[in-house]
Amino acid sequence: MGEAQPTDRSPLLDGFRRYLREHGLPVTTQREQVAEVILQSLGHLSVDDIERQLRERDLKIGKATVYRTLEILAKSGLITERDFNEGFHRYERVPGHPHHEHLICLRCGRVIEFTNEQLERLKTMIADEHGFQHHHHRLEIYGVCRECRRQAGADRPVTSSPPIESR
Amino acid sequence: MGEAQPTDRSPLLDGFRRYLREHGLPVTTQREQVAEVILQSLGHLSVDDIERQLRERDLKIGKATVYRTLEILAKSGLITERDFNEGFHRYERVPGHPHHEHLICLRCGRVIEFTNEQLERLKTMIADEHGFQHHHHRLEIYGVCRECRRQAGADRPVTSSPPIESR
DNA sequence: TTTCCTGCAAATCGTTTGCATTAAA
DNA sequence: TTTAATGCAAACGATTTGCAGGAAA
Numbered sequence: 391m392g393e394a395q396p397t398d399r400s401p402l403l404d405g406f407r408r409y410l411r412e413h414g415l416p417v418t419t420q421r422e423q424v425a426e427v428i429l430q431s432l433g434h435l436s437v438d439d440i441e442r443q444l445r446e447r448d449l450k451i452g453k454a455t456v457y458r459t460l461e462i463l464a465k466s467g468l469i470t471e472r473d474f475n476e477g478f479h480r481y482e483r484v485p486g487h488p489h490h491e492h493l494i495c496l497r498c499g500r501v502i503e504f505t506n507e508q509l510e511r512l513k514t515m516i517a518d519e520h521g522f523q524h525h526h527h528r529l530e531i532y533g534v535c536r537e538c539r540r541q542a543g544a545d546r547p548v549t550s551s552p553p554i555e556s557r
Numbered sequence: 558m559g560e561a562q563p564t565d566r567s568p569l570l571d572g573f574r575r576y577l578r579e580h581g582l583p584v585t586t587q588r589e590q591v592a593e594v595i596l597q598s599l600g601h602l603s604v605d606d607i608e609r610q611l612r613e614r615d616l617k618i619g620k621a622t623v624y625r626t627l628e629i630l631a632k633s634g635l636i637t638e639r640d641f642n643e644g645f646h647r648y649e650r651v652p653g654h655p656h657h658e659h660l661i662c663l664r665c666g667r668v669i670e671f672t673n674e675q676l677e678r679l680k681t682m683i684a685d686e687h688g689f690q691h692h693h694h695r696l697e698i699y700g701v702c703r704e705c706r707r708q709a710g711a712d713r714p715v716t717s718s719p720p721i722e723s724r
Numbered sequence: 725t726t727t728c729c730t731g732c733a734a735a736t737c738g739t740t741t742g743c744a745t746t747a748a749a
Numbered sequence: 750t751t752t753a754a755t756g757c758a759a760a761c762g763a764t765t766t767g768c769a770g771g772a773a774a
Contacts, residue, residue, distance in 0.1 A: 416748045416753060437738080452756040457739065475640055477764090478738055493689050502687055509683075512676060513698055520669055521703030522660050529696045531680055536688030583728060583773045604763080619731040624764065644739095645763055729772070734765105741760070748753080 402429040402468060402483070409466040420451050424459040425468075434472055434480040434501050474501070474530065491528070495535035502535070569596040569635060569650070576633040587618050591626040592635075601639055601647040601668050641668070641697065658695070662702035669702070 406425045410417045427443045428435055435443075437456055444451055460481055463469040472480045474494055485503070489510065493502040509529065517524035573592045577584045594610045595602055602610075604623055611618050627648055630636040639647045641661055652670070656677065660669040676696065684691035 414753095418748070418754060420755070450756095453738095454740075454757080455755055458754085473640065473642060491683075493684065493687055495689075496692060502689075504683060504687065506679070506683060509676075509679060512673070512679065513696075516658075516671060516673060516676075517660065517698055517700055520660055520671065521706070522662075522669075522698065522700040523706055524698060525663060525700040527696065527698040529680075529694065531684055531689065531691060531694040533684055533689040533692040539688070539690055581728095581774095585729065585773070587730070617731095620763095621732080621765075622730055625729085725774100727772105727774080730770085732768095732770105734767080736765070737763090739761080742758095744755105744757095746753105746755070749751085 400426075400429065406463065406466060406468055409468070410462070415462070420455050421459050421462070423447070423449050423451060424456055425463060428460075428463065428469055428481055429483050431483065434474075434482045436476075436478055436480050438478075440481075491530065493531045493533065493535070495538055496532055497534050497538035500535050500537075567593075567596065573630065573633060573635055576635070577629070582629070587622050588626050588629070590614070590616050590618060591623055592630060595627075595630065595636055595648055596650050598650065601641075601649045603643075603645055603647050605645075607648075658697065660698045660700065660702070662705055663699055664701050664705035667702050667704075 403422065403425055406429070407417050407422070410421065423444065424440065427440050427447075431443075433439075437453065437460070440456055440460075441451075441453065444456075460469065460471075464471050464481070468484055469481050470484055472482060472492075474480060474492070490503045490505045491509070493504060494500075495502075513527050514524060570589065570592055573596070574584050574589070576582075577588065590611060591607065594607050594614075598610075600606075604620065604627070607623055607627075608618075608620065611623075627636065627638075631638050631648070635651055636648050637651055639649060639659075641647060641659070657670045657672045658676070660671060661667075662669075680694050681691060
């Protein structure tokens with residue numbers, strides 16, 4: 391809500407510029423703008439979301455470039471690709487806390503992040519038990535969030551296929 | 558290995574036939590054959606895997622029919638759709654133990670199932686903490702399995718994108 | 725018979741790629 | 750200048766859908 395305020399100074403964006411330079415990759419305006427959109431956001435953005443935000447800023451950047459830039463951002467470790475079973479991917483800025491899991495609302499699509507120490511320990515134990523060298527993991531809990539429970543009550547039952555729209 | 562032995566009698570397959578009848582859906586040979594392949598398997602099959610097995614039995618069933626049958630099987634609760642981030646889905650027979658999680662090897666693609674009581678409790682607790690009405694969840698642990706560790710030692714580092722081939 | 729299915733091909737949809745043009749170094 | 754990126758459109762791969770012909774009930 392309001393005018394887009396291009397923030398050319400931001401530690402994350404600077405980190406991306408540094409990454410590009412250090413890897414001999416040109417720092418282009420398109421790359422900066424895609425990076426800016428996602429690095430400033432707190433949400434889990436789809437490519438569609440990103441294109442919409444770019445359009446709102448009156449920037450026309452080809453879809454291919456968006457995908458290519460997201461790939462670099464993911465490799466640089468500044469963003470992470472997520473898959474919530476919607477048929478497409480979402481991208482989120484890598485947060486302060488390294489590992490976190492997701493609670494996903496089946497009604498409104500809201501995504502809540504959480505961390506849990508006990509879970510970290512448990513997952514290491516489980517991997518060990520099976521002789522696995524643990525690399526990474528993902529835990530997603532699907533359900534109905536507080537707000538949706540309040541609104542809809544216990545009427546409409548939740549189906550197994552998430553009717554997530556966006557966000 | 559060996560000739561395919563069509564097993565027309567099997568509690569699972571019978572369950573599927575019953576489901577079809579009870580829902581006013583015709584019991585066709587195609588549906589039975591797709592169901593047979595997946596209900597007899599213990600693995601996590603892709604549509605490609607299923608088609609291959611059908612071909613081995615000299616059955617030619619259209620891809621669309623395979624997809625449509627898998628949808629019914631999933632709705633009936635006899636199989637579950639899985640997504641291991643490979644760009645396509647896998648299907649597995651619903652096992653005896655209702656909830657189970659997956660350990661996925663990044664080298665060979667092997668999938669190991671496990672259950673963990675403590676985990677079940679933990680996930681309920683976490684959902685409660687956030688006011689979520691828990692519906693279902695998924696936990697996948699990616700790493701290198703015992704066999705691959707033995708073979709490859711600690712040489713080739715594992716990348717974040719799973720090079721899973723099949724299985 | 726009536727209804728629903730099957731197979732095929734065309735359509736979708738997210739994502740990737742080839743290539744001529746253009747911008748960064 | 751040299752090198753690599755961009756944008757467009759075509760290509761892709763998994764999945765879905767429309768429709769004419771063909772089996773179940």
